[in-house]
Amino acid sequence: MVNVSEHELVPDHTLLEEDEIEEVLDEYNVKRTDLPKIKRTDPATPDEAETGDVVRIERDSRTTDVAVVYRLVVE
Secondary structure: OOHHHHHOOOOEEEEHHHHHHHHHHHHHHHOOOOOOEEEOOOOOOOOOOOOOEEEEEEEEEOOOEEEEEEEEOOO
């Protein structure tokens, strides 16, 4: 079986620690539930991700070199 998360076109997905989550929420002045969602069963979501976790996704970007986005893991 192919591991989709290791494919070259899938951006890096990293679970954030609780203190990192608080920094992100403070920086953007949002609540955790305001973040865009990603399903726990999404093949690119880290295996250890649980509902309520936040994932940092780092995509290649032509304008900013790397674009960082955050997603809330949902069931």
